Structures are given as structure tokens and as C-alpha cells.
Amino acid sequence: MTATISSSPEDKYRGSYDGSGRESLDDLLPSSTPPLMAKKRATRSRSVLTWAAITGAAILAAILFVFAVVRALSYFGWKSDFLHGSKASVPDYFQTTTEVLPGPTKTAAIAPFLAQTNTVVFPAGTWAPNQPLQTAVPIEGNTNNSNIFQVHGHLSSYFANPVGFGVDEYPLPPGAKIAQMHLLHRHGSRYPTLQSSVSDFAAKVENLTSTGAAKWSGRLSFLQDWKYTLGAEILVARGRQELFDSGVLHYYNYGSLYNTSTKILARTTSQDRMLKSAEYFMAGFFGLEWAQNVTLEPILETFGLNNSLAGYFACENALNFRSQGGNNASRAWERVYLADATARLREFTGDYEWTVADSYNAQTLCPYETVAYGFSRWCDLFTYDEWLGFEYSIDLQFQGGSGFGSPTGRAVGIGFVEEFHARLQGHLYDLPPGATNVNHTLDTMAETFPLHQNLYLDFSHDTNIYSVLTAFGLTQFADQLPATHRLEPRNVTVSHITPFAAKMVWEVIDAPRPVKARRPDPAKGADEHYDDGGATKYVHLTLSQRTVPLGESYPECGRRSDGWCDMDTFMRILDGLLEQAKYEFSCFGNYTAIPYGNVTDASRTLLWDWTLTRDHDATPTLQSTTASLTKPASRIASITNWNAWRPPELPSHLPFRPMIRTPAQLEGAEWAMVQGSIDAELQRARHRAHLQRARVRALWRHARGGGRVREPGGAIAGSRGGWTGLGKRWVRLEGEE
Numbered sequence: 001m002t003a004t005i006s007s008s009p010e011d012k013y014r015g016s017y018d019g020s021g022r023e024s025l026d027d028l029l030p031s032s033t034p035p036l037m038a039k040k041r042a043t044r045s046r047s048v049l050t051w052a053a054i055t056g057a058a059i060l061a062a063i064l065f066v067f068a069v070v071r072a073l074s075y076f077g078w079k080s081d082f083l084h085g086s087k088a089s090v091p092d093y094f095q096t097t098t099e100v101l102p103g104p105t106k107t108a109a110i111a112p113f114l115a116q117t118n119t120v121v122f123p124a125g126t127w128a129p130n131q132p133l134q135t136a137v138p139i140e141g142n143t144n145n146s147n148i149f150q151v152h153g154h155l156s157s158y159f160a161n162p163v164g165f166g167v168d169e170y171p172l173p174p175g176a177k178i179a180q181m182h183l184l185h186r187h188g189s190r191y192p193t194l195q196s197s198v199s200d201f202a203a204k205v206e207n208l209t210s211t212g213a214a215k216w217s218g219r220l221s222f223l224q225d226w227k228y229t230l231g232a233e234i235l236v237a238r239g240r241q242e243l244f245d246s247g248v249l250h251y252y253n254y255g256s257l258y259n260t261s262t263k264i265l266a267r268t269t270s271q272d273r274m275l276k277s278a279e280y281f282m283a284g285f286f287g288l289e290w291a292q293n294v295t296l297e298p299i300l301e302t303f304g305l306n307n308s309l310a311g312y313f314a315c316e317n318a319l320n321f322r323s324q325g326g327n328n329a330s331r332a333w334e335r336v337y338l339a340d341a342t343a344r345l346r347e348f349t350g351d352y353e354w355t356v357a358d359s360y361n362a363q364t365l366c367p368y369e370t371v372a373y374g375f376s377r378w379c380d381l382f383t384y385d386e387w388l389g390f391e392y393s394i395d396l397q398f399q400g401g402s403g404f405g406s407p408t409g410r411a412v413g414i415g416f417v418e419e420f421h422a423r424l425q426g427h428l429y430d431l432p433p434g435a436t437n438v439n440h441t442l443d444t445m446a447e448t449f450p451l452h453q454n455l456y457l458d459f460s461h462d463t464n465i466y467s468v469l470t471a472f473g474l475t476q477f478a479d480q481l482p483a484t485h486r487l488e489p490r491n492v493t494v495s496h497i498t499p500f501a502a503k504m505v506w507e508v509i510d511a512p513r514p515v516k517a518r519r520p521d522p523a524k525g526a527d528e529h530y531d532d533g534g535a536t537k538y539v540h541l542t543l544s545q546r547t548v549p550l551g552e553s554y555p556e557c558g559r560r561s562d563g564w565c566d567m568d569t570f571m572r573i574l575d576g577l578l579e580q581a582k583y584e585f586s587c588f589g590n591y592t593a594i595p596y597g598n599v600t601d602a603s604r605t606l607l608w609d610w611t612l613t614r615d616h617d618a619t620p621t622l623q624s625t626t627a628s629l630t631k632p633a634s635r636i637a638s639i640t641n642w643n644a645w646r647p648p649e650l651p652s653h654l655p656f657r658p659m660i661r662t663p664a665q666l667e668g669a670e671w672a673m674v675q676g677s678i679d680a681e682l683q684r685a686r687h688r689a690h691l692q693r694a695r696v697r698a699l700w701r702h703a704r705g706g707g708r709v710r711e712p713g714g715a716i717a718g719s720r721g722g723w724t725g726l727g728k729r730w731v732r733l734e735g736e737e
């Protein structure tokens with residue numbers, strides 16, 4: 001497969017993501033990709049090879065001798081641990097000591113020396129020690145003593161989300177327990193990736209200095225002897241700390257889920273920073289002897305390989321112009337929010353015409369140098385408001401490149417979602433090859449697919465985790481971000497979703513009875529926490545240690561104050577996600593680029609009204625609409641209407657979701673139509689039927705011949721998934737008390 005990627009010079013100045021190589025794949029790929037083993041050998045140093053050649057004959061003789069002995073022993077019935085334990089017999093997917101496909105690695109040219117580099121002057125009595133980074137940097141306009149290092153998007157060092165996602169946190173109700181934890185973890189703070197534009201910018205600055213083309217003065221005087229000394233791709237010390245700390249954190253949160261008489265399987269990718277992040281985490285969780293507790297599986301990561309933890313590498317359209325809408329929008333936004341800074345800095349450059357791109361690169365160097373050296377001279381060049389603008393530039397990139405604003409957002413993340421789906425159902429991944437980006441070989445073998453564990457530990461990259469969020473259909477994060485001004489408030493804040501060492505945690509909770517949707521004071525007696533009914537399972541999602549209210553994205557889960565969703569409902573939601581991701585089409589379809597701002601989701605549910613059916617045959621525009629639904633470019637994944645019958649004029653390949661919303665529909669012909677349909681859900685339309693929530697639940701229970709109402713919170717809403725913002729708001733209104 002060859003990459004078709006537009007690599008205009010403009011692209012080069014973007015700050016880089018983790019692993020997508022969206023700007024310049026050429027850096028990652030040799031012109032003809034060598035076989036994997038050859039590549040592994042090539043990473044060995046020349047001196048080792050020379051040494052090996054000289055002593056080769058002797059070693060060969062020794063090996064032949066040992067081999068003969070081992071064969072002789074096994075002839076006599078000995079089990080050969082020696083051979084099975086040797087490197088040669090460890091398959092690449094369990095190889096951790098000799099790295100296979102570690103990706104580019106480069107250490108920094110100098111080691112930090114904070115006493116010499118930190119130029120912050122603290123007025124008397126205000127000295128703030130570094131911990132370990134120096135984040136007490138004076139920033140103009142920072143009136144609230146905010147931390148600019150927490151608005152650096154995916155380049156922020158890990159911090160717990162300080163504002164939450166719209167609900168409070170609750171302890172487990174008495175008698176309930178966490179049965180499983182599924183963790184998807186980002187690697188820690190790193191040097192810039194090779195595609196980052198900051199190294200080109202640095203070369204340019206150094207050239208401007210040495211040739212005298214720029215005369216740095218004032219705020220930029222430090223450039224006179226500034227050198228770019230960062231490494232590339234691999235973890236910095238702060239990144240090691242983040243993962244170790246996270247292992248410790250998760251030990252305290254979930255240590256009891258680990259069954260000490262088992263060895264669990266954990267997965268990461270083969271990239272150096274990914275493998276090491278997983279290892280530091282394990283050291284924090286289990287201690288340095290963690291290899292007794294965990295088998296680590298580094299799944300090969302490079303362009304062209306299937307890997308659900310780096311899903312973009314198998315998705316052509318995620319790497320080309322079709323998914324560049326976010327970058328385009330971000331670039332437009334830079335010209336807005338950095339106009340002042342660019343004019344301001346232009347004063348200090350002599351004859352050189354400082355550009356907006358220079359300002360953006362200068363900003364990007366602040367987080368990178370800070371995590372590498374503890375301090376950076378670039379940070380205080382910008383006002384607090386400009387740092388908020390920087391954060392927003394990253395939100396635009398992620399939303400348009402990997403989120404609901406990207407045509408490939410769902411497709412890239414669906415592999416992990418389907419793995420999770422299979423684990424929850426307790427079986428190996430069983431979709432046909434090519435249905436998602438998982439490595440089919442590994443996912444269909446018990447030895448390499450984690451299953452029947454209480455604790456699942458997976459490691460991934462920022463954009464990939466963001467796409468997983470999208471593939472889950474968490475439309476709470478589907479805001480349409482304008483490229484002209486910062487949308488405030490907004491839900492898409494990458495700093496709170498995928499900073500360095502980000503954590504997405506899915507808990508499975510066993511409760512003895514249905515937990516009340518409106519949680520009582522935790523101190524109340526056990527009975528007050530529960531509704532009548534039998535044992536109930538729930539899922540609970542946290543991102544950056546704060547609960548994501550599932551009911552906001554899945555109305556079927558109800559508006560629960562704890563943000564949980566009951567497992568039965570959640571499993572039905574999971575059942576529909578693969579179809580909505582349209583993996584094949586999104587990743588490999590030949591569609592025209594959808595300009596930024598037009599896509600809100602990779603696929604949508606079309607809400608159709610009976611009057612459209614009535615008028616269809618007489619209305620040419622309606623006919624062209626229905627005809628367009630059969631085109632591949634249509635991103636409609638399913639259809640619904642306000643009734644239980646299928647609109648006959650809509651294409652038959654689209655699944656239909658019937659709707660029941662009035663008491664009359666609970667009987668007669670329409671009711672008969674939904675019998676046997678697991679998709680049927682009760683839709684309440686108060687302005688038509690004037691029903692109270694309790695009444696709807698009673699009717700539903702009656703209609704089903706008694707039994708429990710599935711939607712514990714009672715916010716019984718329309719058909720699941722894929723709503724556009726407009727459609728979602730519509731249904732919300734219908735569902736509001």
C-alpha cells in the first residue's frame with residue numbers, strides 16, 4: 001500500500017500528533033519497506049555486527065554443540081526450557097527485551113540543568129519549587145493563577161480533569177462491587193515526533209541567527225544563543241514518572257481486581273515509548289517483578305499493519321487529505337488568535353519577517369522543552385488568552401482529524417471498541433477479517449487476546465484514543481467547533497481527554513439490585529440506594545479520572561446522576577456501533593473531501609416524518625434525497641420515524657429502527673410490528689401524548705407483560721446512536737421531564 005498524502009510545505013509547521021504521521025509519512029517509511037526481521041536487524045549497531053562476524057565461527061560451533069546436547073536430552077524425554085525460553089523462540093508479539101519495530105528513537109543532545117536554564121525571577125516570598133517541572137512561570141493576563149501547562153492539549157503533562165464532564169462522582173452503593181476494569185492508557189510525555197514542525201523551525205531560527213538575517217532583541221534576545229537540543233519520539237523523564245505514578249494510582253483504585261494466582265495479558269504497541277510506558281506502569285502497579293504478574297504483548301505498529309491501538313496506520317483515508325479538515329481549520333484559527341502575538345514578536349526580529357507559523361512553532365516548543373528540560377524560555381512570550389487559543393487549535397485538530405468532525409473518526413476507533421465488545425461477551429474477537437483494523441491473527445488466538453480477566457490493560461496513542469471515544473458514539477463530544485472563534489464553553493477539550501498519560505477506564509459494576517438513577521446521600525442506609533428488582537450490572541466510564549455521563553450520549557441509559565448505564569442497555573448500544581463506523585467505506589472509500597465543519601459524525605440516523613412518505617411521490621426534491629441515500633457518500637447509517645412502520649420509499653439496505661411513543665401504539669397493528677424486534681424502544685412525546693415518565697414506564701411494563709423496565713432512569717428516548725446535533729436536541733426535548 002502506498003500513502004497518498006499531501007505534504008505541502010504549509011503542513012510541515014503543524015504541531016505533531018503521536019503516531020499518525022499525518023504530515024509526512026515519508027519520514028516513517030523507507031522507500032521500500034523491508035521485511036520486519038530485516039528491519040529489526042538493521043537497528044543493531046555496526047560494531048556489533050563486525051564483532052559478530054569475527055567471532056561468528058566460534059559462536060556457531062558453540063550453538064551447534066548446545067543444540068546437539070539439547071536434542072540429545074529431549075531424545076531422552078527432557079523438556080527443553082532452554083529452547084522455549086530463548087529469544088529466538090519468543091514470537092514478535094511477546095518480544096520485549098529485543099525491540100521489534102520500535103520506531104525512530106533519539107535522545108536529547110543535552111541533559112537538563114534547571115539551575116542554569118530557569119530564568120524565572122520570583123519576587124520576595126513567592127518562590128515556587130519545581131515539581132519536577134517549573135510551571136510557576138509569569139504569564140501576562142493570567143489573573144486567576146491558572147496553569148498554562150494544563151491548556152496544552154495533547155502536549156499537557158497528565159493532570160486529572162479539574163472540571164469534570166457534567167456529573168459528580170459517587171462512591172459505590174453499599175453491596176455493589178467493581179467486577180472488571182478495562183483501561184486504555186496513553187503513553188507519557190515525549191519528545192516531538194519526527195513529523196513535528198518544531199525541528200524545522202529550530203533549524204530556521206538557528207540559520208537566521210548564524211547568517212545574521214534576523215537580529216533578535218527584547219523578548220527574543222535569548223535566541224542569540226538558543227539551540228534546539230530535543231530528542232525525538234521517546235519518553236522524557238516526566239513521561240516515565242507519569243506512567244509509574246499511574247500504575248501506583250491504578251493499584252490503589254483496582255489492585256483487588258488482580259487475582260494473584262494468575263498472570264494477565266496486557267497489550268501495548270511495539271513503539272519504544274509505548275512499550276516502555278506499559279513497563280513503567282506495570283512497575284508502578286505490581287513492582288519491579290511485574291513480569292511474574294503480566295505478560296506484555298507489544299503489537300507491531302507501523303504504517304500498513306493492522307493494530308487497534310494505532311488504528312490509523314491501517315486506514316488509508318485517515319492518513320490523507322480526507323481527514324485533514326481539522327488541520328485546515330486549526331491553521332485558519334491560528335491566523336486569528338496569533339495575529340497579535342505575531343505583530344508583537346515581529347518587533348524583536350530585526351529585518352526578518354516573523355510569521356504566524358513561527359508564532360505557532362514557538363508556542364509548541366514551550367510544552368516540549370518544558371517536559372524535556374523542566375523549563376522553557378518560549379512559554380512567557382504568550383498571553384494567557386493566547387494559550388487558550390493554542391489549546392483550541394488542538395481541539396480543532398482532534399475534532400476534525402480523529403473525532404466526530406472526521407470522516408474516519410469512528411472507523412479508526414472501532415477496532416478497539418469491538419475488542420472490548422467481545423471481552424464483555426466473554427469470547428474471542430470473532431468478526432470477519434477486514435471488518436475493523438484489529439490484527440486478526442492475534443485477536444483470534446486465546447494466547448494473544450486478553451479474555452476472562454478482571455483487569456484489562458491496553459496502551460495506545462492520543463488520536464487513537466480520541467477515535468475510540470468517537471467510535472463508542474459518545475456524542476457528548478460532538479460539538480461543532482467554529483474555526484473563527486473559541487467556542488466557550490465546549491465539551492471537546494483535548495487537555496482533559498487525551499493529555500500525556502491519559503486514561504480511559506471502563507468499569508463493570510455488579511449491584512445486588514437496580515441502583516437508583518438519582519443517587520441519594522452516600523451516608524443513607526443500603527435500601528435507599530436501590531430500586532426494587534434483581535441483581536443488575538452497570539458500566540461506568542471515566543476519562544482523566546472523571547465520570548463521563550453515558551446518558552448524555554446514549555439517551556437509552558437515562559439521565560443518571562452517577563453517569564452509569566445498565567449493562568443490558570449498553571450491550572444493545574455496542575451491538576450497533578460497528579455498522580455506524582462503516583469501516584470499509586470510511587477508510588478505503590473514494591469520496592470527495594468533506595470540508596471541515598460539515599461532518600458531525602461518520603454516520604447518522606435519519607429521522608423521517610410520515611408527511612415525507614405521504615408527499616414523496618409528488619415531490620422531486622424528496623425523491624432526489626432518497627436517491628442520494630444509496631450513494632456511498634451518504635453518511636446515513638440507519639433510519640427511524642415516529643412510527644413502527646418502515647417508510648417504503650427509503651432504501652432497503654438501511655436498517656430501520658421502529659419507534660413507539662403513544663399509548664395507542666402499545667396495541668394493535670403498530671405494536672405487532674415491533675414484537676420480536678430487539679431494537680424497538682419506547683419513545684415518549686410529551687407534547688403529543690402528555691405522558692409523565694412514571695406513566696410511560698407503567699405502560700411499557702404492562703405492554704411487556706410485566707417485568708423490569710430496562711431504562712432505569714426513565715429517560716426513555718428515541719432510537720440509538722448517530723444523531724446529528726439537531727436530531728439529538730430534538731429527541732432531548734421530547735425526552736425532557
Ligand SMILES: *[C@@H]1O[C@H](CO)[C@@H](O)[C@H](O)[C@H]1NC(C)=O
Pocket residue numbers: 141142143144384
Ligand atoms: C477568572 O475566574 C473568574 C471566576 O471563576 C471568571 O469569571 C473569569 O473569567 C476568569 N478569568 C480568566 C482570565 O480566566
Ligand SMILES: *[C@@H]1O[C@H](CO)[C@@H](O)[C@H](O)[C@H]1NC(C)=O
Pocket residue numbers: 165166167475476477478479480490491552
Ligand atoms: C456537553 O456536555 C454536557 C454534559 O456535561 C451535555 O449536556 C451537552 O449536551 C454537551 N454538549 C454537546 C454539544 O453535546
Ligand SMILES: *[C@@H]1O[C@H](CO)[C@@H](O)[C@H](O)[C@H]1NC(C)=O
Pocket residue numbers: 203207208211
Ligand atoms: C540558511 O538559509 C539560507 C537562505 O535561506 C540558505 O541558503 C542556507 O542553505 C541555510 N543554511 C542552512 C545551514 O540551513
Ligand SMILES: *[C@@H]1O[C@H](CO)[C@@H](O)[C@H](O)[C@H]1NC(C)=O
Pocket residue numbers: 259260261262
Ligand atoms: C483466581 O484464579 C484461579 C486460577 O485461575 C481460580 O481458580 C480462582 O477461582 C480465582 N480467584 C478468584 C477470586 O477469582
Ligand SMILES: *[C@@H]1O[C@H](CO)[C@@H](O)[C@H](O)[C@H]1NC(C)=O
Pocket residue numbers: 258260261285286287292293
Ligand atoms: C505478582 O505475582 C507474584 C508471584 O505470583 C505474587 O507474589 C505477587 O503478590 C503479585 N503481585 C501483586 C501486586 O499482586
Ligand SMILES: *[C@@H]1O[C@H](CO)[C@@H](O)[C@H](O)[C@H]1NC(C)=O
Pocket residue numbers: 092093299300304305306307439440441442
Ligand atoms: C499481525 O501480527 C502478527 C504478529 O505480530 C504479524 O506478523 C502480522 O504481520 C500482523 N498482521 C497484520 C495484518 O497487521
Ligand SMILES: *[C@@H]1O[C@H](CO)[C@@H](O)[C@H](O)[C@H]1NC(C)=O
Pocket residue numbers: 006321322323324325326328593594595596
Ligand atoms: C485540507 O486542505 C488541503 C489543502 O488545501 C486540501 O487538499 C484538503 O482537501 C483539505 N481537507 C479537507 C477535509 O477539507
Ligand SMILES: *[C@@H]1O[C@H](CO)[C@@H](O)[C@H](O)[C@H]1NC(C)=O
Pocket residue numbers: 001304305306313314432433434435437440
Ligand atoms: C488488515 O487485515 C485484513 C484482514 O484481517 C487484511 O485484509 C488487510 O489487508 C490488513 N490491512 C493492512 C493494512 O495490512
Ligand SMILES: *[C@@H]1O[C@H](CO)[C@@H](O)[C@H](O)[C@H]1NC(C)=O
Pocket residue numbers: 590
Ligand atoms: C476516485 O473518484 C474520482 C472521482 O469520481 C475518480 O476520478 C478517481 O479515478 C477515483 N479513484 C480511484 C482510485 O478509483
Ligand SMILES: *[C@@H]1O[C@H](CO)[C@@H](O)[C@H](O)[C@H]1NC(C)=O
Pocket residue numbers: 594595598
Ligand atoms: C458544507 O457546508 C457548506 C456550507 O455550510 C455547504 O455549502 C456545502 O455544500 C457542504 N458540503 C458538503 C459536502 O456537505
